[in-house]
Amino acid sequence: xxxxxxxxxxxxxxxxxxxxxxxxxxxxxxxxxxxxxxxxxxxxxxxxxxxxxxxxxxxxxxxxxxxxxxxxxxxxxxxxxxxxxxxxxxxxxxxxxxxxxxxxxxxxxxxxxxxxxxxxxxxxxxxxxxxxxxxxxxxxxxxxxxxxxxxxxxxxxxxxxxxxxxxxxxxxxxxxxxxxxxxxxxxxxxxxxxxxxxxxxxxxxxxxx
Amino acid sequence: xxxxxxxxxxxxxxxxxxxxxxxxxxxxxxxxxxxxxxxxxxxxxxxxxxxxxxxxxxxxxxxxxxxxxxxxxxxxxxxxxxxxxxxxxxxxxxxxxxxxxxxxxxxxxxxxxxxxxxxxxxxxxxxxxxxxxxxxxxxxxxxxxxxxxxxxxxxxxxxxxxxxxxxxxxxxxxxxxxxxxxxxxxxxxxxxxxxxxxxxxxxxxxxxxxxxxxxxxxxxxxxxxxxxxxxxxxxxxxxxxxxxxxxxxxxxxxxxxxxxxxxxxxxxxxxxxxxxxxxxxxxxxxxxxxxxxxxxxxxxxxxxxxxxxxxxxxxxxxxxxxxxxxxxxxxxxxxxxxxxxxxx
Numbered sequence: 001x002x003x004x005x006x007x008x009x010x011x012x013x014x015x016x017x018x019x020x021x022x023x024x025x026x027x028x029x030x031x032x033x034x035x036x037x038x039x040x041x042x043x044x045x046x047x048x049x050x051x052x053x054x055x056x057x058x059x060x061x062x063x064x065x066x067x068x069x070x071x072x073x074x075x076x077x078x079x080x081x082x083x084x085x086x087x088x089x090x091x092x093x094x095x096x097x098x099x100x101x102x103x104x105x106x107x108x109x110x111x112x113x114x115x116x117x118x119x120x121x122x123x124x125x126x127x128x129x130x131x132x133x134x135x136x137x138x139x140x141x142x143x144x145x146x147x148x149x150x151x152x153x154x155x156x157x158x159x160x161x162x163x164x165x166x167x168x169x170x171x172x173x174x175x176x177x178x179x180x181x182x183x184x185x186x187x188x189x190x191x192x193x194x195x196x197x198x199x200x201x202x203x204x205x206x207x208x209x
Numbered sequence: 210x211x212x213x214x215x216x217x218x219x220x221x222x223x224x225x226x227x228x229x230x231x232x233x234x235x236x237x238x239x240x241x242x243x244x245x246x247x248x249x250x251x252x253x254x255x256x257x258x259x260x261x262x263x264x265x266x267x268x269x270x271x272x273x274x275x276x277x278x279x280x281x282x283x284x285x286x287x288x289x290x291x292x293x294x295x296x297x298x299x300x301x302x303x304x305x306x307x308x309x310x311x312x313x314x315x316x317x318x319x320x321x322x323x324x325x326x327x328x329x330x331x332x333x334x335x336x337x338x339x340x341x342x343x344x345x346x347x348x349x350x351x352x353x354x355x356x357x358x359x360x361x362x363x364x365x366x367x368x369x370x371x372x373x374x375x376x377x378x379x380x381x382x383x384x385x386x387x388x389x390x391x392x393x394x395x396x397x398x399x400x401x402x403x404x405x406x407x408x409x410x411x412x413x414x415x416x417x418x419x420x421x422x423x424x425x426x427x428x429x430x431x432x433x434x435x436x437x438x439x440x441x442x443x444x445x446x447x448x449x450x451x452x453x454x455x456x457x458x459x460x461x462x463x464x465x466x467x468x469x470x471x472x473x474x475x476x477x478x479x480x481x482x483x484x485x486x487x488x489x490x491x492x493x494x495x496x497x498x499x500x501x502x503x504x505x506x507x508x509x510x511x512x513x514x515x516x517x518x519x520x521x522x523x524x525x526x527x528x529x530x531x532x533x534x535x536x537x538x539x540x541x542x543x544x545x546x547x548x549x550x551x552x553x
Contacts, residue, residue, distance in 0.1 A: 032483065039477025130460075132453040133498030138491055140460045142467065160471050164464035164484075166457075166491040181487035183468045183479075195473040201483035203490075 025052040026178055028204030030066040034084070036117060036196045040077035043116070045070035045084070049202050058094040062104075063087075064180075066202065070116070082115035084108055086200070092127060100127045106145060106161065106184070108198070117152050117196055119186065121145035121159060134171035140164055145186065154190035161185075173208040236261050236270045242277055254281050272302045279323070283316040291316075295323030299354075303329035303415065328355045330404045330415040335547040341426055342394035342541040346384030349402060351415065353377045357406040363387075363419075365400035372402070387421060387543050394541045397423040399548070418548040426542045428534040431527050440516045444506035450499070457495025461488040 028049035035042050049066035066086040072078035090104040104123040110116035125143030132138055141163035148156040162183040169176020182200040187193070234240045242257030258277045266274060275297040282291035298305050298320075309317045333351040340346065349372065353359055356378035363370045363385065372385045385402075387395045399420050406413045434440075465484060472479045 033480030035476040035479075038475060042477075044480070128460075130456050132456065132495055133502050136453070136494050136498050136502075138457055138460050138494065140463055162464060162467045162471065164460060164487055164491065166487065166494050168494045168497075179487045179490040181464060181484055183464075183471070183484070185471050185473060187473060193475065195476055197473055197476050197479065199468070199480050199483040201486050203486070 022055040022173070022208060023053070024055075024173070024206055024208040026050065026204050026206030028066070028178070028180070028202040030068055030086075030200060030202040032068055032070070032084075032198055032200040034070055034116065034196075034198045037194045038077075042073040042076040043070035043078060043081065044073055045081070047083075049086075049204065051202075051204075051206075060090070060092040060094075060100070062090040062092065064089075064202075066200065068200075080112075080115050083111045084116065085111070088123075090123065098128055098130050100129070102127050102141065102143065104143070106143075110151070113151060117150045117188070119148060119150050119196070121148035121156075121186075123161065125161070127163075132168075135173065135176060136166075136168040138164075138166050145184070148186055148188070150186075150188060152190065152194075154188045154194060156186035156188040159184075159186035159188075167206065169206075175205065175207050177204075178206050179203050234270060234273055236264060236266055236274075238264060239266070239270055239274050239277070242274070246277060246281060251281050251285055255285075268301060272298055272305065275301070276305075279319065280312075280316055283313070283319045288319055288322075291319045292323045292326065295320045296327050299324055299327050299329055303331045303413070324354050328353075328357055328406055328408050328411045329413045330354075330359070330406045333402070333404055333415045333417050335402055335417050335419055335545075337546045339542065339544040342388060342543050343386065343392065344540075345543075346386045347419075347545045349383040349385055351381050351404055352379065353381060353406050353413075355406075355408060357408045357411075357413075359404060359406045361385075362403050362405075363395070363400040364403050365398050365421075367396040367398045367400075370395060370400075377406075387545065394423060394543055395421060397421050416550075418550065420546050420548055422544045424542040424544065426537045426540040428537050429530045431530055432523060435519060435523055435526065438519055438522075440519060441509070441512035443509055443513050443516060445509040445512070446503065446506050453498040454492075454495040454500075457491045461491050464488065 028051065029046065030049040031044075031046035033042075033044050045068040047066060047068035049064065051062065051064040053060055053062035064087070066084075068084045068086070069081065070084055071081040085108065087107045088104065089106075090102055092100045092102045094100045102123065102125050105120065106123060107118075107120040109118045122145070123143040124146055125141065127139055127141040129137055129139040141161075143161040143163075145156070145159035145161055148159045150156070164181040165178070167176045167178045180200075180202040182198075182202075184200070185195070185197045187195050234243060238257055238261040242254050242261060245251075245253035245257055254277065258274050258281065261274050262271070275294045279291045279294035279298060282288070282294060307317050307320050312320075331352050331354070333349075335350075336348045338345065338347045349361065356376060358374070359377045359381065360374045361372040361383060363372055370387075370389070373383050389395060399418060401416050401418045403416045404414065465488065468479065468484055
């Protein structure tokens with residue numbers, strides 16, 4: 001928490017000093033669906049989220065945070081809910097024709113620790129972004145989640161993250177409404193197959209300066 | 210009938226100049242001579258005109274007396290005496306000239322012969338002029354009746370300046386730059402253009418006063434735009450396109466297909482709620498951008514290059530004007546006007 005506050009302060013103070021940069025930040029409401037091992041272990045939840053990004057010419061650094069309270073879906077075998085803290089980081093470099101190369105990380109922790117799998121992985125992928133009109137953008141992201149680690153152990157050689165983002169607002173980018181969709185799947189294997197999957201939607205407002 | 214008319218016309222031509230001059234004659238003898246000439250009594254006109262010359266005549270009457278003698282001798286075919294009389298006319302009044310349309314051709318030719326036998330400088334004319342010192346001159350014209358060494362000078366309180374010194378004959382056209390030997394313009398003031406002609410001991414002279422005023426040269430204002438050229442808008446609204454809607458469909462389609470393809474079948478049918486909400490938002494945004502919202506203006510490269518060229522031309526022209534103004538501030542504008550004779 002202290003680290004996040006320090007990063008926020010650093011962004012706020014550094015932004016006016018470097019006028020070539022573009023800084024954006026937003027608050028969001030997130031809602032998601034989470035499944036593990038089989039269709040019976042199924043949770044749905046919602047919670048607050050936030051994100052911030054800074055763009056220096058072709059390089060963009062972005063961080064996302066969401067804290068969801070997952071409750072078991074009726075009819076499933078899950079009995080207890082849990083709180084998930086999702087933290088994502090991206091470093092994006094614009095290549096050409098609206099396409100950027102992207103690396104980063106994803107980390108999801110469950111509380112209580114053993115009610116769901118906590119997960120962390122590196123992201124390697126690409127992102128395509130297009131300006132639909134004045135102040136409106138749409139973006140599609142695909143990341144391979146490399147070296148995924150789980151609190152319950154096991155490996156996931158096939159783990160992907162797919163994202164769709166849309167933003168619409170003032171043409172100068174001062175404010176806008178944002179919507180993000182994240183689909184994360186990991187074909188986790190322990191002794192047996194123990195896959196997990198999360199779909200997450202975030203809707204919020206963002207400010208740029 | 211035709212012969213009588215011709216005689217009448219000739220008579221009118223002879224009488225008209227003399228008659229007009231007779232109005233200003235003060236000497237009674239000369240007036241009687243003029244009347245005798247008008248009555249075609251040439252002998253009487255000769256004797257009376259010669260008698261009048263022995264009197265104390267005003268310069269105008271003296272010129273008129275000699276001119277009457279010249280006319281009378283010319284009519285009587287005594288051309289040598291006519292030329293002598295006209296020479297006296299020219300000596301006294303160098304500017305005197307006859308109108309070839311109003312005097313007989315023989316008389317006019319006789320006057321022209323007399324004019325070429327005396328040295329006079331006549332018909333000195335100085336035009337008004339305004340010019341930048343060193344870039345123009347004052348036009349001076351005169352006629353010298355015989356080949357002679359002619360010295361033209363500008364004489365004034367601030368000094369005497371040589372305009373020209375050459376051998377001339379006939380019509381002479383000069384241009385005086387009104388500059389000192391150092392290149393500086395002559396001081397402002399009143400000058401007299403004096404023309405002296407000399408052949409041996411014979412001399413002739415004429416003059417014309419002028420006024421020289423010195424002023425500064427107007428500088429040019431800087432330009433804010435090139436005349437006839439206006440800047441073009443640097444952005445243009447592109448034509449409406451279905452591309453935003455198509456891209457929204459494409460992106461949401463890829464996201465949906467990717468989600469379906471990567472869903473783990475052992476986890477059951479995945480949730481569509483999250484994808485549905487965001488996809489709907491993307492499609493609505495694409496629809497709005499395609500149909501309702503005006504397309505974003507885009508840079509018009511041709512216009513940008515045109516405007517850049519225009520600005521470069523404007524900067525270059527203003528630099529030229531600045532350079533020109535530096536020169537203009539160092540220049541002097543001379544305005545020269547001729548004055549009536551006798552004015553100082």
